[in-house]
Amino acid sequence: MHRYERLADHLRERIQAGYYRPDDRLPSVRALAESHGVSLSTVQQAYHQLEDAQLILARPKSGYFVSPQRERPALPPVGRTAQRPVEVSQWEQVREGTCILPDTEIFHLGRGMPDIDAPTLKPLLRALSRVSRRQDLVGLNYDTLHGRPELREEIARLSVGHGCRLHPDELVVTTGCHEAISIAMRAVCEPGGIIAVDSPSFYGALQSIRAYGMKAMEIPTDPETGISLEALELALEQWPIRAIQVTPTCNNPLGYTLSVERKRALYALAQRFDVAIIEDDVYGDLAYAFPRPVTIKSFDEDGRVLLCSSFSKTLAPGLRLGWMAPGRYLERALHMKYVGTGSTATQGQMAVAEFIREGHFEPHLRRMRRQYQRNRNAMLDLIAEVFPLSTRISFPEGGFLLWLECDASVDTVALNTRLMTEGIRIAPGVMFSATGKYRSCLRLNYSLFDAATRQAVKRIGAILSESDPATAEDRIRASVLQESLSS
Amino acid sequence: MHRYERLADHLRERIQAGYYRPDDRLPSVRALAESHGVSLSTVQQAYHQLEDAQLILARPKSGYFVSPQRERPALPPVGRTAQRPVEVSQWEQVREGTCILPDTEIFHLGRGMPDIDAPTLKPLLRALSRVSRRQDLVGLNYDTLHGRPELREEIARLSVGHGCRLHPDELVVTTGCHEAISIAMRAVCEPGGIIAVDSPSFYGALQSIRAYGMKAMEIPTDPETGISLEALELALEQWPIRAIQVTPTCNNPLGYTLSVERKRALYALAQRFDVAIIEDDVYGDLAYAFPRPVTIKSFDEDGRVLLCSSFSKTLAPGLRLGWMAPGRYLERALHMKYVGTGSTATQGQMAVAEFIREGHFEPHLRRMRRQYQRNRNAMLDLIAEVFPLSTRISFPEGGFLLWLECDASVDTVALNTRLMTEGIRIAPGVMFSATGKYRSCLRLNYSLFDAATRQAVKRIGAILSESDPATAEDRIRASVLQESLSS
Numbered sequence: 006m007h008r009y010e011r012l013a014d015h016l017r018e019r020i021q022a023g024y025y026r027p028d029d030r031l032p033s034v035r036a037l038a039e040s041h042g043v044s045l046s047t048v049q050q051a052y053h054q055l056e057d058a059q060l061i062l063a064r065p066k067s068g069y070f071v072s073p074q075r076e077r078p079a080l081p082p083v084g085r086t087a088q089r090p091v092e093v094s095q096w097e098q099v100r101e102g103t104c105i106l107p108d109t110e111i112f113h114l115g116r117g118m119p120d121i122d123a124p125t126l127k128p129l130l131r132a133l134s135r136v137s138r139r140q141d142l143v144g145l146n147y148d149t150l151h152g153r154p155e156l157r158e159e160i161a162r163l164s165v166g167h168g169c170r171l172h173p174d175e176l177v178v179t180t181g182c183h184e185a186i187s188i189a190m191r192a193v194c195e196p197g198g199i200i201a202v203d204s205p206s207f208y209g210a211l212q213s214i215r216a217y218g219m220k221a222m223e224i225p226t227d228p229e230t231g232i233s234l235e236a237l238e239l240a241l242e243q244w245p246i247r248a249i250q251v252t253p254t255c256n257n258p259l260g261y262t263l264s265v266e267r268k269r270a271l272y273a274l275a276q277r278f279d280v281a282i283i284e285d286d287v288y289g290d291l292a293y294a295f296p297r298p299v300t301i302k303s304f305d306e307d308g309r310v311l312l313c314s315s316f317s318k319t320l321a322p323g324l325r326l327g328w329m330a331p332g333r334y335l336e337r338a339l340h341m342k343y344v345g346t347g348s349t350a351t352q353g354q355m356a357v358a359e360f361i362r363e364g365h366f367e368p369h370l371r372r373m374r375r376q377y378q379r380n381r382n383a384m385l386d387l388i389a390e391v392f393p394l395s396t397r398i399s400f401p402e403g404g405f406l407l408w409l410e411c412d413a414s415v416d417t418v419a420l421n422t423r424l425m426t427e428g429i430r431i432a433p434g435v436m437f438s439a440t441g442k443y444r445s446c447l448r449l450n451y452s453l454f455d456a457a458t459r460q461a462v463k464r465i466g467a468i469l470s471e472s473d474p475a476t477a478e479d480r481i482r483a484s485v486l487q488e489s490l491s492s
Numbered sequence: 493m494h495r496y497e498r499l500a501d502h503l504r505e506r507i508q509a510g511y512y513r514p515d516d517r518l519p520s521v522r523a524l525a526e527s528h529g530v531s532l533s534t535v536q537q538a539y540h541q542l543e544d545a546q547l548i549l550a551r552p553k554s555g556y557f558v559s560p561q562r563e564r565p566a567l568p569p570v571g572r573t574a575q576r577p578v579e580v581s582q583w584e585q586v587r588e589g590t591c592i593l594p595d596t597e598i599f600h601l602g603r604g605m606p607d608i609d610a611p612t613l614k615p616l617l618r619a620l621s622r623v624s625r626r627q628d629l630v631g632l633n634y635d636t637l638h639g640r641p642e643l644r645e646e647i648a649r650l651s652v653g654h655g656c657r658l659h660p661d662e663l664v665v666t667t668g669c670h671e672a673i674s675i676a677m678r679a680v681c682e683p684g685g686i687i688a689v690d691s692p693s694f695y696g697a698l699q700s701i702r703a704y705g706m707k708a709m710e711i712p713t714d715p716e717t718g719i720s721l722e723a724l725e726l727a728l729e730q731w732p733i734r735a736i737q738v739t740p741t742c743n744n745p746l747g748y749t750l751s752v753e754r755k756r757a758l759y760a761l762a763q764r765f766d767v768a769i770i771e772d773d774v775y776g777d778l779a780y781a782f783p784r785p786v787t788i789k790s791f792d793e794d795g796r797v798l799l800c801s802s803f804s805k806t807l808a809p810g811l812r813l814g815w816m817a818p819g820r821y822l823e824r825a826l827h828m829k830y831v832g833t834g835s836t837a838t839q840g841q842m843a844v845a846e847f848i849r850e851g852h853f854e855p856h857l858r859r860m861r862r863q864y865q866r867n868r869n870a871m872l873d874l875i876a877e878v879f880p881l882s883t884r885i886s887f888p889e890g891g892f893l894l895w896l897e898c899d900a901s902v903d904t905v906a907l908n909t910r911l912m913t914e915g916i917r918i919a920p921g922v923m924f925s926a927t928g929k930y931r932s933c934l935r936l937n938y939s940l941f942d943a944a945t946r947q948a949v950k951r952i953g954a955i956l957s958e959s960d961p962a963t964a965e966d967r968i969r970a971s972v973l974q975e976s977l978s979s
Contacts, residue, residue, distance in 0.1 A: 096827055099830070103636060118634060121629055130632075137617050137620035146605070146608060146808070149590060149591050150591055183831070212827070217831070322632070322634045324838075325667070325833060325837040326837075340702075344700040344702075345667075345674055346670055346671045346833060351811075
């Protein structure tokens with residue numbers, strides 16, 4: 006890490022912790038250089054980085070200030086879920102959304118797709134090419150069930166970053182986080198069993214519950230504080246739940262991160278009712294806060310947490326490289342890995358291990374976190390401008406996904422059909438519910454905030470505004486005002 | 493295909509069809525050149541190729557002759573299976589066999605590992621390297637559930653070779669044949685359901701049955717004529733079987749290929765009892781006969797056959813690239829694909845599609861088929877020499893796997909443990925049974941027949957001979973003879 010990056014992190018931490026508050030004036034470049042024993046240009050570079058992340062702003066001739074508190078749009082309300090375990094439907098919606106080729110003309114604004122065009126990713130392509138060119142027979146051979154040792158070593162080393170001290174032998178490399186979650190569910194729950202999930206919830210997890218003949222107990226989830234522990238406790242008392250499946254850090258689709266206290270409380274609940282926790286941490290490394298939030302796995306003293314993650318959101322989903330730390334369920338997880346895919350493709354593992362070992366992963370993550378945070382802010386500004394006023398929007402603390410709730414009259418499945426004719430796609434809210442709720446909600450991706458994204462968002466906003474009662478009323482009011490002014 | 497290869501194929505076909513019989517003299521080089529209108533050197537090249545495959549031999553000054561009929565060692569007897577559906581055990585044996593890294597010192601003579609060091613495979617490594625170097629974003633992106641269109645087109649085109657006319661849209665690319673079989677089982681059978689399997693059977697399929705809470709109905713299988721249709725019919729009458737899982741072409745582990753008539757009869761049985769057929773064709777392209785045997789899928793008129801295959805045995809298992817044609821179960825198969833791995837790694841698909849499109853696949857297959865047939869013969873000769881006389885051996889019609897049955901007193905699990913101390917591994921027979929039968933059997937791999945292989949086989953033979961009653965008796969007789977001669 007460069008000196009200026011260390012300084013920027015230090016300042017970011019202080020801003021996020023509230024030591025510097027919104028609109029506070031920051032120390033002058035000279036003062037900071039002196040107090041930290043660094044050069045003026047180092048301080049300037051650090052300030053530029055924070056400016057870039059829109060955490061601070063420069064006022065000509067006055068210096069640097071903490072950005073004013075963002076006026077947050079209203080968050081979506083807590084969803085109402087069925088108060089019993091349910092079978093999962095909505096496969097048709099999910100299937101439709103996953104059958105679009107990346108090289109077609111459709112602009113898919115709903116998918117969980119990261120930006121894969123960053124320059125910091127180039128060394129990965131070089132590593133992939135090198136692994137093939139080396140004509141190394143290991144890369145063509147079957148891997149073991151566990152996955153390549155050199156990759157597991159890197160994952161174990163990085164686990165310190167989220168509060169764990171995982172050993173390579175505890176890890177299983179998987180074909181994406183998808184396989185990790187799929188394995189985890191089958192490792193802890195029999196067909197017919199019940200799994201508690203946050204709601205709205207990642208549709209891949211919901212569809213696994215469906216495919217393996219299990220039932221989903223959806224737990225109301227607050228867009229700011231996360232899954233309701235009270236509702237979860239009630240559900241655990243009433244139903245023979247086998248596992249809790251959650252995405253507690255940079256939640257998909259709501260964007261919240263459960264506080265450490267609530268993570269601990271969730272773990273304590275799981276202990277009390279002796280159930281497993283399937284922790285999806287796939288967006289965890291993309292948290293905007295520094296250092297990144299700890300995982301529930303980091304408190305795991307009896308091996309009941311099955312931590313699942315991947316390089317699909319941080320590097321590239323086309324690699325299909327995930328991993329899991331299944332705790333006490335390791336043996337069952339290995340069996341499920343064996344019957345699912347046998348082993349994971351070898352060359353990708355070797356290339357990613359090289360990429361991490363050569364030190365490319367951290368700089369890449371830093372870059373992407375900054376980009377995604379900047380895009381979030383820009384996307385929120387744009388939506389506030391072009392969407393109807395009644396729209397409620399999540400405030401993601403990491404990742405690159407936004408959850409919106411439109412006026413109750415809006416049907417986002419119908420919206421999606423209409424958008425398709427214009428070459429645009431969103432992820433309609435029903436995909437995130439076991440029973441087709443969230444019909445007026447949608448998920449948008451802001452991994453990129455280029456001209457095409459802006460145009461698509463504007464187009465969605467325009468269509469929504471056409472039929473929005475409030476907007477129509479506003480318009481009338483505006484035209485009345487216009488008339489009274491001109492008369 | 494070169495002219496000499498076409499001629500060699502023509503001659504091979506006539507030898508295999510019995511037009512030329514063992515020890516028959518073949519036409520002179522000059523006569524053949526004239527009758528086929530080709531050059532003398534073309535005929536010579538064709539004869540060299542057949543000599544290389546040990547189908548013919550040259551006798552100095554007399555010309556070329558069809559190789560004498562091989563004296564075949566006795567085949568293993570038909571196994572006795574439980575006459576009811578059973579739960580599958582033996583996971584520990586399978587797990588142990590799959591947790592050895594390819595880059596360790598263990599010489600694994602039991603695994604289904606092809607030779608990945610052939611020069612005809614080099615263009616694949618170049619294609620892989622090129623796909624990465626191209627820095628094509630498609631290769632890093634999520635693929636669709638179906639798999640890359642360019643690869644499905646090649647697979648559909650090649651399907652004519654086994655009597656099918658598959659359409660790319662019928663195909664699903666999978667993470668190895670393992671995932672294809674796993675998907676197929678879940679697509680046709682619920683937990684608790686019964687699947688009929690040949691016996692001995694591929695342990696991966698058996699373990700899938702176990703993992704998904706199904707039961708296996710093992711059907712006695714003849715090492716020459718294949719799965720007993722009579723026993724299968726009886727089982728279908730008695731039990732609510734949902735699907736028949738078979739490897740009818742170049743069976744693993746027995747090596748037989750079901751005749752076309754028996755394949756048709758098997759399909760008719762499936763129709764009569766309205767069950768699905770899961771056809772594992774993973775070794776089918778490695779049949780020594782030309783043209784390769786047709787698949788059961790080629791008769792499929794009502795979509796009940798789920799054909800599963802991969803490039804793991806023909807190209808390289810480390811790619812984890814398989815595919816399936818699930819017939820009428822396509823929609824359920826796509827759902828199972830989605831919840832298992834989401835999609836298949838993208839770059840490998842693109843590289844294999846390039847490799848096939850550029851015409852490298854057929855020459856590679858031809859080379860490997862010749863090599864494996866040559867190795868089979870050499871391996872059979874060596875085993876006849878160094879194993880106890882009581883050993884019964886399969887006579888594979890394709891692929892690179894041999895099934896041996898030792899004296900009933902032999903325990904191949906114990907043998908494997910002993911061999912491990914010498915850095916050698918075999919696949920003990922119990923892995924191929926749902927209930928730990930075939931304890932005196934083992935599977936050996938002859939994809940390579942190098943010095944290390946020969947040494948390992950000799951070592952196994954020596955250990956088996958130590959305790960073999962017949963060998964001991966022979967030895968006494970030999971020494972008595974020796975004594976009587978020297979006295």
